[in-house]
Amino acid sequence: GIIFILLAFIFRNLRGIFLPLSVVIFAVIWTMGAMAILGRPMSHATEIMPILIMAIAVADSIHIISHFYHHVSLTPDPVARTITRATMTEMLSPVVMTSLTTMAGFLALGTVGAESISELGYFTAFGVFSALIISITWIPAFLAILKIPKRYRGKESRRHAADWVEKWGFFLVRRQKWLMPFIVLMTLFSIWGISRLQHSFSSVENFPVDHPVRFANEIVNEHFAGTTSFDIMIEGREPGDMKDPVLLSQLDELKQLALKIDHVGSVQSLADFIKRINKVLHADDPAFYTIPPIEARVTGSEWVEKNGGWVEVSKEYTVSGEELVAQYLQLFEMSGKPQDMSNLVDYPYRHAKVSIMINSDKQSTLRAIDQELTTYINENMNRNENISAAITGMAKLFLVVDDLIVKGQIWSILTSLLLVWVITWAMFRSPTVGLFNTIPLFFALFLNFAFMGFAGINLNLETLTISSIAIGVGVDYAIHFVHRYRIKLREGLDYDAAVPATMREAGLAIFFNSITVAAGFSIIAMSQFVAIMEMGVLITLTMLTAAFGALTILPGVFLTFKPKSLAR
Numbered sequence: 001g002i003i004f005i006l007l008a009f010i011f012r013n014l015r016g017i018f019l020p021l022s023v024v025i026f027a028v029i030w031t032m033g034a035m036a037i038l039g040r041p042m043s044h045a046t047e048i049m050p051i052l053i054m055a056i057a058v059a060d061s062i063h064i065i066s067h068f069y070h071h072v073s074l075t076p077d078p079v080a081r082t083i084t085r086a087t088m089t090e091m092l093s094p095v096v097m098t099s100l101t102t103m104a105g106f107l108a109l110g111t112v113g114a115e116s117i118s119e120l121g122y123f124t125a126f127g128v129f130s131a132l133i134i135s136i137t138w139i140p141a142f143l144a145i146l147k148i149p150k151r152y153r154g155k156e157s158r159r160h161a162a163d164w165v166e167k168w169g170f171f172l173v174r175r176q177k178w179l180m181p182f183i184v185l186m187t188l189f190s191i192w193g194i195s196r197l198q199h200s201f202s203s204v205e206n207f208p209v210d211h212p213v214r215f216a217n218e219i220v221n222e223h224f225a226g227t228t229s230f231d232i233m234i235e236g237r238e239p240g241d242m243k244d245p246v247l248l249s250q251l252d253e254l255k256q257l258a259l260k261i262d263h264v265g266s267v268q269s270l271a272d273f274i275k276r277i278n279k280v281l282h283a284d285d286p287a288f289y290t291i292p293p294i295e296a297r298v299t300g301s302e303w304v305e306k307n308g309g310w311v312e313v314s315k316e317y318t319v320s321g322e323e324l325v326a327q328y329l330q331l332f333e334m335s336g337k338p339q340d341m342s343n344l345v346d347y348p349y350r351h352a353k354v355s356i357m358i359n360s361d362k363q364s365t366l367r368a369i370d371q372e373l374t375t376y377i378n379e380n381m382n383r384n385e386n387i388s389a390a391i392t393g394m395a396k397l398f399l400v401v402d403d404l405i406v407k408g409q410i411w412s413i414l415t416s417l418l419l420v421w422v423i424t425w426a427m428f429r430s431p432t433v434g435l436f437n438t439i440p441l442f443f444a445l446f447l448n449f450a451f452m453g454f455a456g457i458n459l460n461l462e463t464l465t466i467s468s469i470a471i472g473v474g475v476d477y478a479i480h481f482v483h484r485y486r487i488k489l490r491e492g493l494d495y496d497a498a499v500p501a502t503m504r505e506a507g508l509a510i511f512f513n514s515i516t517v518a519a520g521f522s523i524i525a526m527s528q529f530v531a532i533m534e535m536g537v538l539i540t541l542t543m544l545t546a547a548f549g550a551l552t553i554l555p556g557v558f559l560t561f562k563p564k565s566l567a568r
Helices: 002-011 014-037 046-073 080-111 115-135 138-145 159-174 176-194 212-223 245-259 270-280 321-333 363-379 394-428 431-436 439-455 463-490 495-526 530-561
Strands: 228-236 264-268 295-306 309-320 351-358 387-392
Touching: 002 014, 002 046, 002 495, 014 046, 014 115, 014 138, 046 080, 046 115, 046 138, 046 463, 046 495, 080 115, 080 138, 080 394, 080 463, 115 138, 115 463, 159 176, 159 495, 159 530, 176 439, 176 530, 228 245, 228 363, 228 394, 245 264, 245 270, 245 321, 245 351, 245 363, 270 321, 295 321, 309 321, 351 363, 363 387, 363 394, 387 394, 394 431, 394 439, 394 463, 431 463, 431 530, 439 463, 439 530, 463 495, 463 530, 495 530
Parallel strands: none
Antiparallel strands: 228 351, 228 387, 264 351, 295 309
16 A cells, blocks of 8 residues: 555556556566465565565666656657666666566575575575566566557656755765765764674564563563573483482582572472482481482391290391482372473483573573573583483574574675676676665665664574575666766766766666665565564664665765766
8 A cells, every 4th residue: 555655646647556566466476376386385585575575566667667758758749668678777777786686685595594584585586586577577578569658758757756865965065074074973873782782582582572471471471480490401322320329419509500690580300309219218408409319328127036936126228329319209109190201301211301490581691591500501511421412492583583683683784785796797898886875775774784783683594584584685776877977977977976867867766766666665664573573763864874885975985986887
């Protein structure tokens, strides 16, 4: 609905509304059909894919139709077929290249390592490719056969908007000496915001503050042992290894260590049961609430013959601690509730688990606990050749995902930037010009991360996708501006005069395109799922900052340095 309204405002005719919408519909259908054919289910990541495609697929058609009407306005007696041919001759290269760079941005998500995020990248890239094919075939075909309304012939439509962006170009030329200080100031401001950026992975925080799930989680963490756990999995070489008193003592020592760490709510292990049984069998004497030693002195009795009869006398026996533990476990198995231990040890007593409940899911807290546990395990348990221990559990999963987020963010940014640079290098046949196209991207990324830092939005698995999307989609605006700016330079305009001329022809389409795409992405911001909502806000912001970078930062660089490679 929002895209429909914006298209109606931009073009003010039916073909300007329904031709772009038809591209969107076909692109979404093709992509969803491809997922169904390949048997890929929808996930928490790919559920936003149709909205992404809807917002992106409309971009090429806006540029094509805008330039079509621009040519119509310059021709007193235009012929639809001739105007369409001129439009596609001029626009085919930038439209194809912008689609390829957008695809590159999404394909870079394949380096993240999370399957759902990778699938989002792959299938959205396919949707962008579908939109490209439809845009360069379907739309020109209809523009060529539809009659041009008389009101568009020989006069420029949307003159006020075109005048506005042209005046912006003149303003930049007049104030060009202030542009570089402005860019430096914005960069420093962004670095300050980025320094405040935090990264975390918490599924509970994705629910609204007043949601029952989040409220219940806070109650359990505050009044009980907690909702997050570290599980230490211990594996012996042979069945029965978990009966070793030395190992059980280490489990008990690990428990005492863990309980001293902040935010540890409780610890459970096989050692707790052995200590309890040992105490009960010694008349509940607290002194026996321990793990039996390696060799234990046990007082018993036996019957001996004396003076022609049998008498009972006391006697001390030496029993191995492992044998004593085995007897305790056998007694417990006969108690009628052996299942009480089933989540801590298996029946052959070769595998055991230590469950540590945590009443916080903050990354800094979990990482500190993980380091303490890892140090103890490596210095004690893993030195025993007969056993091996490893840390698992939801808390460990959160930390692994957190590391994945950081590494994935770095790799996705580097991969997408490299692909964009190579594609634009090939398009403009100049590595320098290709590098110019990445300037607005750095500006948009810096502002995006700075906003996250100031707004307290954490870098998580959902916001991880934003950088690649911003690079892939945001570079479109730079490509269109650079492409038109080079044409103006080759027509004989100087660097100053080419800026307002480019603004009038390409700037208007970039402005309308960014507004439309941002509006399409803003739908995601209406989600009740906090991470998806934040993703929608950030993508919307990034589209606007990328357009601002193309219409302000890029001209500022050109006016300041006047690179000769652009005029070649």
